[in-house]
Amino acid sequence: MGIYERKQREKKQRRQEILHAARKVFSKKGYNTATIEEIALEAELSPGTLYLYFKNKEELHTFLSIEILKRLADEIQKVVKEDISVEQKIERFRDVFIEVYDYDSNILINLFHLQSGETLQNLSEEVLKQIKIHSIMAHGAIIDVVRQGIEQGIFIDEHPAALADILWATYSGIVLWVDSKRLLNDEKDFVRSTLKTAFKVILKGIKKN
Amino acid sequence: MGIYERKQREKKQRRQEILHAARKVFSKKGYNTATIEEIALEAELSPGTLYLYFKNKEELHTFLSIEILKRLADEIQKVVKEDISVEQKIERFRDVFIEVYDYDSNILINLFHLQSGETLQNLSEEVLKQIKIHSIMAHGAIIDVVRQGIEQGIFIDEHPAALADILWATYSGIVLWVDSKRLLNDEKDFVRSTLKTAFKVILKGIKKN
Amino acid sequence: MGIYERKQREKKQRRQEILHAARKVFSKKGYNTATIEEIALEAELSPGTLYLYFKNKEELHTFLSIEILKRLADEIQKVVKEDISVEQKIERFRDVFIEVYDYDSNILINLFHLQSGETLQNLSEEVLKQIKIHSIMAHGAIIDVVRQGIEQGIFIDEHPAALADILWATYSGIVLWVDSKRLLNDEKDFVRSTLKTAFKVILKGIKKN
Amino acid sequence: MGIYERKQREKKQRRQEILHAARKVFSKKGYNTATIEEIALEAELSPGTLYLYFKNKEELHTFLSIEILKRLADEIQKVVKEDISVEQKIERFRDVFIEVYDYDSNILINLFHLQSGETLQNLSEEVLKQIKIHSIMAHGAIIDVVRQGIEQGIFIDEHPAALADILWATYSGIVLWVDSKRLLNDEKDFVRSTLKTAFKVILKGIKKN
DNA sequence: TATGAATGAGGTTTCATTCAT
DNA sequence: TATGAATGAAACCTCATTCAT
Secondary structure, eight states: OOHHHHHHHHHHHHHHHHHHHHHHHHHHTTTOOOOOOHHHHTTSSOOHHHHOSSSSHHHHHHHHHHHHHHHHHHHHHHHHHHSSOOOHHHHHHHHHHHHHHHHHHHHHHHHHHTTTGGGHHHOOOHHHHHOOOOOOOOHHHHHHHHHHHHHHHHHHHSSSHHHHHHHHHHHHHHEEEEEEHHHHHHOOHHHHHHHHHHHHHHHHHOOOO | OOOOHHHHHHHHHHHHHHHHHHHHHHHHHHTOOOOHHHHHTTTTTTTTHHHHHHHHHHHHHHHHHHHHHHHHHHHHHHHHSSSOHHHHHHHHHHHHHHHHHHHHHEEEEEEEEHSSTTTTGGGHHHHHHHHHHHHHHHHHHHHHHHHHHTTOOOOSEEEEEEEHHHHHHHHHHHHHHHHHHHHHHOOOOOOOHHHHHHHHHHHHHHOOO | OOHHHHHHHHHHHHHHHHHHHHHHHHHHHHHTTTOOOHHHHHHHHHHHHHHOOOHHHHHHHHHHHHHHHHHHHHHHHHHHHHHSSSHHHHHHHHHHHHHHHHHOHHHHHHHHHHTTTTTTGGOOOOHHHHHHHHHHHHHHHHHHHHHHHHHTTTBBOOOHHHHHHHHHHHHHHHHHHHHHHHHHOOOOOOOOHHHHHHHHHHHHHHHHH | OOHHHHHHHHHHHHHHHHHHHHHHHHHOOOOOTTOOHHHHHTTTTTTHHHHHHHSSSHHHHHHHHHHHHHHHHHHHHHHHHHHOEEEEEEEEHHHHHHHHHHHHHHHHHHHHTTTTGGGGGGOOOOHHHHHHHHHHHHHHHHHHHHHHHHHHHHHHSSSSHHHHHHHHHHHHHHHHHHHHHHHHHHHHHHHHHHHHHHHHHHHHHHOOO
């Protein structure tokens, strides 16, 4: 391996280290309360160094959000192509949600926060575009599956986008809600079991008869 | 009416004016971006005066959240006492959610944000207690209804709390999700219709056969 | 005097105090080396307070420059209206230059710096407009006098604007040059005498025969 | 040519390349806005390398100023030795000024800036000495010519240094002033013509009767 | 000699909160 | 009770300079 390649790899790794530290701090403190200094401390780097890898605080944060949104969208799209029944696909969606939740529950929560209110209004055009693209991809894939189910006479005859919304919203709602319950009640995490029940219920609900 | 009482009433009214202004500004800007000065301007008062009525910015904001949470809990509890079937009660929940959403959608969204991550960690004991009480009340009431349904052999035999979570989470999830879609896609608000479909699906899903 | 008026006057005075402190610090250190903190210290105020009176560091600095430029332009325009010969007017210009130099030699030097290179490129449209207006006013007035002189057959037949440029440039050049000599050689200030000689020479130079 | 000599020559050339790049960037951006990184980029070197050839940013910048100041002083001194009349010498000064202005107008402007206020105060003793030497040389040469003219009964009987100041100041003043006019009014460069008129006027002004 | 990633001091600016009036 | 000018801590970010390779 040449010097250039090693440098490139090291650079990439450093970037990952920063992202890792940022994920940790943003998760613990939230966007506004987290400070660059703290992230730098966590990454065992100086604040200035972070700016060699990311333009500013927001870009660093948004990068994490887009990353997980992209992951979610990718996995969902894979499901669509699988050679299984629509019912199984819905169940697979649930698994994908759980996997992504397991990968990084905190940033996922931030993502859902990002998607509404305050933060959304201050993002750059480029970032908004990225978010839109991945959101549309993920949502579109779900809609496709729902539509298939309706066409095959398996699902009830509701507007596909509405049913897709329900699936997505249930997912994000459960993540946020159960997360807040955990914080409020110090109960242990039971996102997974709740999600399973939720999808069982919904699957039953959207099936004909 | 004596002087003391009139003073008390004026004080209460002034408090309401501040809350009204704060609601408006927080809704428009979000917690972090909103400034005390702006709220004071909106309330046609000076910044200093706000501190005669509220300890600090956060308490002011949290008060608004608790207010709407309390309203939600109250309405839900009323539903439980109504002399209607469990299925009708579930439908009434949906209506309550919609009513509260209509009352102040933005603060409601803030509430759900409040319930997780960043903000929650910095709240005073007293405020946390308040949130807990109302949350438990609201959630408990829903659980009761679900339990009744299970006992009456109408609903499927899942853990009542889990089903209640699903209802609640679906509600908050749809509010957040649809809100974010509105911001991203400039589509008009269709929270209401999505919520209706969602509850229809879920009601079907939680009913036996 | 009512409370409102007193407050207004105090506010104006505070503004003047800040300007005074800023003048002092900018003069001593130059724009880039001067810090807001130092100006605040000099004004016996906290850094934050300065931002209640001026939008930012640049506006504070530019205000001082425009102020002196305006003063210069006003005085020059007055000269034009005086009922004296063109030769006497040129001599009065010299006196105005000296007066303004005496009023605040350091900011005047900053002004000439401001008018070229680096700084000029980063100013806001509004500020540039102000500078343009006053510059044009001052320069235009000088041109008028020179033109009169030419028309009356007193001055040589050169382009009036060019002769005006020479007067102005000589003025600013002497201010800058003598200032730099002072710093380099620790000689005492002899701007006044040099200016007088300069104008004597130039007046002789621009007169016919 | 030995290895040592070649190395020396390469070193010198590298130094020149850096100076060339620095001249370009400083001219475009001004001292404070220009960054070492940008200069390094322009020189196709890394930032660290610049520090092998120059102690720091300021020295790099000052070197450029001294260079042009030296050039100015040298040319002026040559004029003194020429076998022409004092009047012709004054005219030659004008040409020298124009030549140097043409060589690098921007750094020249920086030089005049350097000579006063902000920057001057932070220079090292060595650099200040250099500037003084060249300034005195140039100025002294001009004074000599003026003195000759007075002794020959050609120029008016003013203090030679004062007349020399006027010449120098007019020159630098016109350069700065016309430069600023160019920036403010987007007029095309007419330094040359203005300078010519200026020297004609002054020459007439300093000549007896 | 050359690199360029890393440093970290230091600057500007914001804004919740206080307190004299 | 009401004011609003003043505070000052703390955040983000830049960039000249260093140093291990």
